[in-house]
Amino acid sequence: MPDLLAFPGPVACLVVLALLVVESGLLVGVFLPGDSLLFGAGLLVGAGRIDVPITVLAASAWLGAVLGDGLGYAIGRGFGRPWGNRGWSRRFVEAAERMYARHGWFAVVICRWFPGVRAVVPTLAGIGRMHPLAFALANATGALLWAVGMVLLGHAAAAVPQVRDAALWAMAVSIALTVAYGVVAVVRRRRAKTPLT
Numbered sequence: 001m002p003d004l005l006a007f008p009g010p011v012a013c014l015v016v017l018a019l020l021v022v023e024s025g026l027l028v029g030v031f032l033p034g035d036s037l038l039f040g041a042g043l044l045v046g047a048g049r050i051d052v053p054i055t056v057l058a059a060s061a062w063l064g065a066v067l068g069d070g071l072g073y074a075i076g077r078g079f080g081r082p083w084g085n086r087g088w089s090r091r092f093v094e095a096a097e098r099m100y101a102r103h104g105w106f107a108v109v110i111c112r113w114f115p116g117v118r119a120v121v122p123t124l125a126g127i128g129r130m131h132p133l134a135f136a137l138a139n140a141t142g143a144l145l146w147a148v149g150m151v152l153l154g155h156a157a158a159a160v161p162q163v164r165d166a167a168l169w170a171m172a173v174s175i176a177l178t179v180a181y182g183v184v185a186v187v188r189r190r191r192a193k194t195p196l197t
Helices: 009-025 034-046 054-084 089-103 106-113 117-127 132-157 161-193
Strands: none
Touching: 009 034, 009 054, 009 117, 034 054, 034 132, 054 117, 054 132, 089 106, 106 117, 106 132, 117 132
16 A cells, blocks of 8 residues: 555545555455555544545545446446356356345445455446446445545544554554465465476
8 A cells, every 4th residue: 555645635635546446446456455545544634644625535535436346347347248158257247146136236335345345346247237327326325335434434533542543553454464465365376377396
């Protein structure tokens, strides 16, 4: 995660927006700590370390989350069906279609709170041909509850020193675990591809 303190307030908001787009739209959310990013950004604004109104940060977070999921959905809808009909990936598509048939648009909303899952669900929604209007409603609602909610939670925590200190430690641990998970996944993948001699 970039050091948001290295940027002027408005630029920091753009960095948050861009990272949320990448997290949800380009299927790399497993390696990006979106929750920590949002909470930490709200915390820094609340502590006066980033000079920008909290409403601007919240709006940037909401827009980034909406655009990211929208991009993932478009990719799934435009290019995913041929991929989704191949071998093992067909199981993901069928599972997604069952999930949307059972839970409807609420499935997209609730998946926002599950790291990694939220990076895949929009694309699966596109592959599964979820109705565009239903997806747009779920996308906007989920982004409001998750992205804006996490920013405001971080902002509120800045007013309580004990919570602020604990949150900063928790954010650091979360980032470290996310990076460690990514490194382990890459190492395992490389080992699996290396032929035994």
